[in-house]
Amino acid sequence: MSNEVMNHPYILVVDDEPDIRGLVQEILEDENYVVQVAENGEMARRARRDRRPDLVLLDIWMPDVDGITLLKEWSEDGTLPFPVIVMSGHGTVETAVEATRLGAYDFIEKPLSLAKLLLTVERALEADNLRRENIGLRRQSYNVIEPVGRSDAMNQLREQARRIAQHDTWILISGEAGSGKETFARYLHKNSARSSGAFVSVGVAAIARENSELELFGSEQNGNVRYGMLEQANGGVLYLDDIADMDIQTQGRLTSALASGSFLRLGGREQVNVNMRVIAATRRDIEKEVQAGNFREDLYYQLNVVPLNIPPLRDHHEDVLDLLNYYVDMFVAHEKLPYRHFSVAAQNRLMNYNWPGNIKELKNLVQRLLILSDADEISLAEVDASLSQTAGSEAEGIPSSLFDMKFREAREQFERDYLLHQFHSCGGSVGKLSAQVGMERTNLYRKLRALGIDVKQAAK
Numbered sequence: 001m002s003n004e005v006m007n008h009p010y011i012l013v014v015d016d017e018p019d020i021r022g023l024v025q026e027i028l029e030d031e032n033y034v035v036q037v038a039e040n041g042e043m044a045r046r047a048r049r050d051r052r053p054d055l056v057l058l059d060i061w062m063p064d065v066d067g068i069t070l071l072k073e074w075s076e077d078g079t080l081p082f083p084v085i086v087m088s089g090h091g092t093v094e095t096a097v098e099a100t101r102l103g104a105y106d107f108i109e110k111p112l113s114l115a116k117l118l119l120t121v122e123r124a125l126e127a128d129n130l131r132r133e134n135i136g137l138r139r140q141s142y143n144v145i146e147p148v149g150r151s152d153a154m155n156q157l158r159e160q161a162r163r164i165a166q167h168d169t170w171i172l173i174s175g176e177a178g179s180g181k182e183t184f185a186r187y188l189h190k191n192s193a194r195s196s197g198a199f200v201s202v203g204v205a206a207i208a209r210e211n212s213e214l215e216l217f218g219s220e221q222n223g224n225v226r227y228g229m230l231e232q233a234n235g236g237v238l239y240l241d242d243i244a245d246m247d248i249q250t251q252g253r254l255t256s257a258l259a260s261g262s263f264l265r266l267g268g269r270e271q272v273n274v275n276m277r278v279i280a281a282t283r284r285d286i287e288k289e290v291q292a293g294n295f296r297e298d299l300y301y302q303l304n305v306v307p308l309n310i311p312p313l314r315d316h317h318e319d320v321l322d323l324l325n326y327y328v329d330m331f332v333a334h335e336k337l338p339y340r341h342f343s344v345a346a347q348n349r350l351m352n353y354n355w356p357g358n359i360k361e362l363k364n365l366v367q368r369l370l371i372l373s374d375a376d377e378i379s380l381a382e383v384d385a386s387l388s389q390t391a392g393s394e395a396e397g398i399p400s401s402l403f404d405m406k407f408r409e410a411r412e413q414f415e416r417d418y419l420l421h422q423f424h425s426c427g428g429s430v431g432k433l434s435a436q437v438g439m440e441r442t443n444l445y446r447k448l449r450a451l452g453i454d455v456k457q458a459a460k
Contacts, residue, residue, distance in 0.1 A: 009033050009054040010034045010051065010054045010055075011028055011035050011053060011054065011055045011056070011057065012053040012055075012056045013036070013056075013057045014037075014043075014062070014067070014070075015057070015087065016040055020059075020110075020112070021039065022037075023114075024112070025037055033121075040065070041062055041066070044056075044058070044070060045070070045073075045223065049225050049270070050270070051272070051273070054083075054125060055082060055084070055121060056085070058070065058085070058104075059086075059087050059088065060086060060087070061089075067086060067088075068098055071099060071102040072102060073224070079103050079442075080103035083105040083124040083125065083128045084104045084105060085106050085107075085108060085117075085121065086104045086106070086107045087108050087112065088108075088110060089109070089111070105120075105128075106124065129198065146158065147161075150319065153311055153315065154316060154319055157310070157311075160308065161184055161187055161308065164306050164308065165187075165189075165192040168192070168193065168194070168277055169305045170278045170279070170280075171185075171277075171278075171280070171303075171306045171308055172282070172303045172306070172307050172308070173185060173279065173281040173282075174282050174285075174286075174309050175281075176283055176310075177283045177358065177360070178358035178360030179311070179313065179358040181283075182241060185237070185239050189277075192237075194276075197235040197237065197276075198232060198234075198236035199233075200239065202215070202216070202239065202240050204240055204243055204245045204246045205241070205242040206415070211446060211447075213249075213253060213266060214226075215443070216228050216253075217230060217263055217266060218230075218265045218266070219265050219266040219267050219268070220267045220268035221267045225265070230257065230276070231272060233274070234274045234275060235276065236276060237276060237277045237279055238276050238277070239280075240280040241281045242281065243280040243281065244286055244289050244295055248294075248296065251296045254299065255299040257274070259302065261275060286300055287300070312355070312358055314354050314355050317351055317352070318351075320347075320353075321351065324342060327362065327363050327366040327367070328340065328366055332370070337370040338374040340369065340373070340378050341378065343377050343378060343380060345380040346378050346382070346383045350362075350383060353387065372386075415447070416451045416453065419437070419448065419453060420453065422436055422437055423453075430445070430455060
């Protein structure tokens with residue numbers, strides 16, 4: 001299947017009336033959607049297992065399995081893995097309410113208004129893309145439309161990114177932590193032919209080792225299908241952050257999947273085909289990791305088709321003022337923090353600061369300064385105090401016991417302490433915790449279980 005076709009939304013139409021199936025399929029295909037039809041519940045189950053749909057049009061009343069039963073099967077903690085529009089010629093308020101409770105996007109009565117159907121489909125796809133985009137953006141809080149800065153280095157990088165975006169090649173982005181690797185990955189995606197597809201961000205270091213294959217490849221058990229990140233990125237971009245932290249076993253499965261364009265879900269027996277662009281990022285020297293035997297050489301060459309290096313902020317410090325102004329405006333607009341401007345002395349101090357944490361450190365500094373005072377001007381003394389506090393917390397805030405652990409143990413200990421701290425600050429609400437840490441609730445529950453955190457016990 002061509003990239004162009006794969007980029008078009010894939011819609012599954014489930015209805016036992018052949019005239020309706022044929023008409024809806026024809027209308028949707030005229031609008032450049034890719035359409036699969038199913039005449040009953042069992043065929044719908046099989047079609048869903050074969051390929052993750054971007055949207056399902058689902059009839060309620062069918063001879064074998066009704067639509068409500070299918071919604072219950074597909075629902076994961078009250079949410080669906082794709083938008084569903086329910087259709088029925090015998091609609092009742094109770095049915096519509098039940099379908100909505102199970103996560104259906106909308107309810108349309110027969111006879112169908114094709115104009116309304118097309119509009120609802122379009123809106124449902126837009127809403128789902130926005131939902132997934134927001135989930136991916138929570139870690140960086142707000143969407144940076146393009147990398148900020150007017151230095152020669154940033155102008156050249158943006159131009160290079162725009163050129164690379166026109167070719168459907170895989171990319172390896174390198175750079176220090178906090179330097180803006182994901183911002184450039186999203187900028188590449190927005191300027192590519194796949195821009196209408198999903199951008200699925202996977203923080204490899206944040207996935208517990210025992211769950212990495214499940215998260216990436218999904219699972220299939222007793223007819224229940226859970227779509228992994230590869231399927232969620234189908235037709236779009238899979239962004240693998242901190243790729244060097246992936247364990248060797250998962251690297252092997254990923255290498256095979258990327259080479260063949262197909263894979264088996266955990267517990268599955270039939271190959272799943274995917275077509276996506278892969279953008280990987282690393283803060284480590286992967287060539288050294290290959291030489292040390294920690295990273296597969298074949299996977300490195302698969303990913304490193306086009307390398308893109310993001311310089312640390314200290315190498316383009318002339319962009320500091322633009323970044324300061326950008327984040328001040330962003331926090332004022334989105335978090336309603338008071339507007340403050342930096343004094344000339346404060347600007348000069350920050351222009352000459354080394355920024356070990358790069359752009360992420362600058363962003364956090366701006367947010368902290370806006371929160372701690374509402375005076376019009378940010379003074380040099382405030383900046384010095386804030387930088388001193390940051391340096392102190394970095395030097396003294398990490399328990400020394402972590403340095404005596406293996407990397408995986410230290411990471412899991414930090415994750416456990418971090419999530420427990422955030423959980424208590426949210427008043428013991430998993431819903432609030434999900435929003436605060438930027439993880440989907442289903443993934444969050446899995447992470448909590450993997451770390452041995454009992455939600456009920458922790459809430460006491």
